[in-house]
Amino acid sequence: MEIERDVLGRAPAQVWGYLRTAPGTLIYLFTLQVTQLTLDTVDDHLGQRLLISESTNLFNMARVPVQVLIGSAFWIDSSTLVSCGALAALLAVLVPLERWLGTGRWLVALATGHIGATLLTLVVTTCLLRHGLLSPAVAHAADVGVSYALLAGFGLLLHRLPRRRYRLVVAVLATVVLAVVLVKDQEIADLGHLLGFLIGFGLFPLVPRGDRAAAVAAPAPAATPAAVPLPRTAGVPSPAGAPSPAAVRRSAARQLAGPALTVANGQIHLTASEKS
Template sequence: MVQPAARVQRSAEAVLAYVRDAPGTYAWLIILLVNKIILDQFSPRFRYHFVLHHSTNLRELSHQPVQVLISSALWLDGGHWWPYLILYSTFHAPVERWLGTGRWLAVIVIAHVGATYLSQSVVYYNIRHGTAPPSAAFIPDIGVSYALAGAEGVLAYLITAPWRYLYAATLVIYYGAALLSDRTFTDVGHFAALLLGFACYPLARGRTGAWDPLVSLRSAWRRLRSG
């Protein structure tokens, strides 16, 4: 029987090893946390104008595209930070550990930039055809969800068949349902980012099919039974 103190130490060492193997993911999380703490100190009016200035809307993309594409991925548009800790640990960290930091970064850049321009193209089209007011070019658009959807997409190639197809279908249904029901530009962006994640298969070639959920569950069950 493993002593409680030894079990805690072993668990802590496993967590630290997990974090060390995904340095980009957890550095990003720290930046998001620090920036959120800073932004929360200011008034709602200041926060709104700050977010607007760092948004990847049509106006900002036409004036300072590189700056806002970078800065928009470093801030959270409201809400709590801790859900992102869970989501990043569940999706970004496994992708980074599996592909390596360089390829992981390539995936999130492709998803973030590609989905941003595709979604804002919808806004531009709607403005040009009169189905959206000109003020739509100034709608705030900030956050990390496009990159997250891209990471979720490419993660499908880590999972062995047939679970890979079940996982991918679940993602398509989740993001597709939002797209069909709401049809906002952000829904377009999320679905596009997911597809871009799927399209990053060349970055995952040679590293596919490494994780079998059933094997992991059996291993976890044996560890629990052995104490």
């Protein structure tokens, strides 16, 4: 029981220690909580006006593009249950992404995914409007949310998978799923989801240099070089002034040989023996 209480007591500290290494994500989630609380406390009419004022629709993009490109990423136009699910998904994706990339690269990745997917979607929307394939009301519709940044972060996070083929398989599956949803629902936002994921997966240059190197097979251990036999010295004259090989061997033998005891005429003599 004491062990269980100790583990349960340390769990909140460990969770907080993990989360505080992703300060950008915590600030982002806190801001989303504030805007969601704002929508929950005001009446529906005022809430809708707030969302439209921060939407990246064609009307706002022609007037205040920078404001809506930034502001639209801090509002969620969904029910409370869906908003809680979106916040949980952001927590699951963005925290490991920021811990891996660092806050600076993390911010660049999310901004690139959100802004890039938004601009490309607006280009497609403009083309469809010119050909009469969309209602003109789209130019003033509410278009906010975190999904573009979330999918961009997920696409980039795939590069943490250990093998390249795993990354490609998951990326292809995700692309197929998002494309099927786009074809089935035919919503402009679904096009932005697909583009956001592809942009995030393409942000490979943001991956830390140590993880960017292609995995290579470990080199085989180097073989121990075989001993090279020394040439025989028999019959080879030694250089002038140098002892001959035979003399070197005899000297080494004398150094290795120890004193020997001999008995002669009933007396014990200590003599130095020499190995020949």
